[in-house]
Amino acid sequence: MENIKKLKLAAIIDGLGWNYVGWQHPEMPADASENIDFYIQQAKLAEGAKFDTLFLVDVSHVGPGNIPHYLSMFEGVSVMSAISTHTQKIGLSVTASTSYADPYSVARQILSLDKISRGRASLNAITSNPGGMVNFSRGHLGKSDQYPMNKEFMEILLGLWDTYEDDAFIRDKESGVFLDPRKMHRVNYRGKYFQVEGPLNLSRSVQGRPVLYTAGTSQTFMDHATSYTDGVFTHGHTLEETVAIANELRRQLVEKGRRPEDFIVSVSQNPIVGRTDQEALEKYLELLRLIPKNSLPRPLFFGSAEKVADQIQQWHDQGAIDMLILRQDHPHGLRDFIDLVVPILQERGIFRTEYEADTLRGNLELPMPAFREI
Numbered sequence: 001m002e003n004i005k006k007l008k009l010a011a012i013i014d015g016l017g018w019n020y021v022g023w024q025h026p027e028m029p030a031d032a033s034e035n036i037d038f039y040i041q042q043a044k045l046a047e048g049a050k051f052d053t054l055f056l057v058d059v060s061h062v063g064p065g066n067i068p069h070y071l072s073m074f075e076g077v078s079v080m081s082a083i084s085t086h087t088q089k090i091g092l093s094v095t096a097s098t099s100y101a102d103p104y105s106v107a108r109q110i111l112s113l114d115k116i117s118r119g120r121a122s123l124n125a126i127t128s129n130p131g132g133m134v135n136f137s138r139g140h141l142g143k144s145d146q147y148p149m150n151k152e153f154m155e156i157l158l159g160l161w162d163t164y165e166d167d168a169f170i171r172d173k174e175s176g177v178f179l180d181p182r183k184m185h186r187v188n189y190r191g192k193y194f195q196v197e198g199p200l201n202l203s204r205s206v207q208g209r210p211v212l213y214t215a216g217t218s219q220t221f222m223d224h225a226t227s228y229t230d231g232v233f234t235h236g237h238t239l240e241e242t243v244a245i246a247n248e249l250r251r252q253l254v255e256k257g258r259r260p261e262d263f264i265v266s267v268s269q270n271p272i273v274g275r276t277d278q279e280a281l282e283k284y285l286e287l288l289r290l291i292p293k294n295s296l297p298r299p300l301f302f303g304s305a306e307k308v309a310d311q312i313q314q315w316h317d318q319g320a321i322d323m324l325i326l327r328q329d330h331p332h333g334l335r336d337f338i339d340l341v342v343p344i345l346q347e348r349g350i351f352r353t354e355y356e357a358d359t360l361r362g363n364l365e366l367p368m369p370a371f372r373e374i
């Protein structure tokens with residue numbers, strides 16, 4: 001299926017990439033994941049290049065084989081709140097686990113972030129792995145509980161974010177009428193895992209409600225994504241595999257009466273680019289030299305800027321991605337991509353040269369959702 005939307009770009013800005021060695025590079029702040037100056041610097045870089053959104057993955061428990069920089073990192077909503085006051089247009093996407101967190105608190109935090117940032121927040125509501133349950137008083141639950149919890153969590157979130165109709169607050173000082181109570185709606189949700197009465201004490205945001213994604217690859221993930229979310233963060237090992245996942249998601253959307261163009265399929269890549277193939281190879285070798293066993297896989301998007309731009313264009317044209325989420329393995333991965341690849345994508349008319357909107361939904365070409373009572 002050919003892609004009719006412009007390419008969207010996101011940047012994961014928690015520092016050193018999904019690898020064990022990046023922090024050792026001389027030009028990388030070794031404490032990047034808990035260094036607010038680093039986060040803000042990366043955020044400004046991405047906003048200067050007109051990226052759609054910043055993106056934070058979530059690691060909320062320490063497990064075996066943790067990547068070093070995830071052993072001490074900031075929590076997402078706190079970081080994004082700080083970044084929101086240093087940026088104007090770029091989206092702020094936070095990941096939280098529906099297996100660990102509490103839906104009322106998450107609904108309140110993310111909608112607050114949405115209003116603080118004037119319509120730029122989104123939540124990636126993932127199942128995560130069951131290993132972290134013990135930190136959230138849920139040690140008695142296991143893997144088979146995770147998707148049923150995820151379903152309840154999503155239903156509660158969407159209900160709470162639409163607590164108030166758009167014109168519920170009158171705030172008329174003369175008559176003393178603050179609220180039209182008929183326009184306030186409780187969720188009265190009685191699930192197996194979560195019981196939430198509502199209402200949430202926060203009105204809707206300028207983008208209607210925060211953008212909602214989920215991440216995964218399984219059939220159940222696809223069912224939840226196409227039932228509840230505005231988009232996904234998914235993964236295929238090859239272009240063909242990713243196209244197949246994206247097309248299956250779009251098929252399920254149509255089956256459920258939704259428009260595929262109102263949905264964002266994203267995957268992440270960690271490109272290493274140079275002006276030439278040789279320059280990219282040298283950057284990769286810099287990382288390899290940091291580890292004795294040379295076990296860093298070569299990125300799928302790799303080589304000269306032209307070559308990487310061609311790859312991105314191919315993935316976008318063939319419908320594998322609406323949004324590319326960039327991770328960086330090399331300390332200058334984001335900067336290099338912005339300096340070398342973004343201008344080519346802009347010249348080819350695939351990526352914007354100016355923001356179209358002030359809200360994340362606006363830039364993602366997602367429609368403003370009307371209020372709906374659950």
Ligand SMILES: Cc1cc2nc3c(=O)[nH]c(=O)nc-3n(C[C@H](O)[C@H](O)[C@H](O)COP(=O)(O)O)c2cc1C
Nearest residue numbers: 057058126127128129215216217218221233234235
């Ligand atoms: C692209 C992608 C991104 C993910 N990001 C996170 C993350 O940030 N934090 C986390 O704990 N789990 C993350 N996960 C794990 C998922 O939450 C989930 O546990 C896993 O994909 C298993 O679900 P599935 O078999 O239904 O796909 C991610 C998975 C995928 C595929």
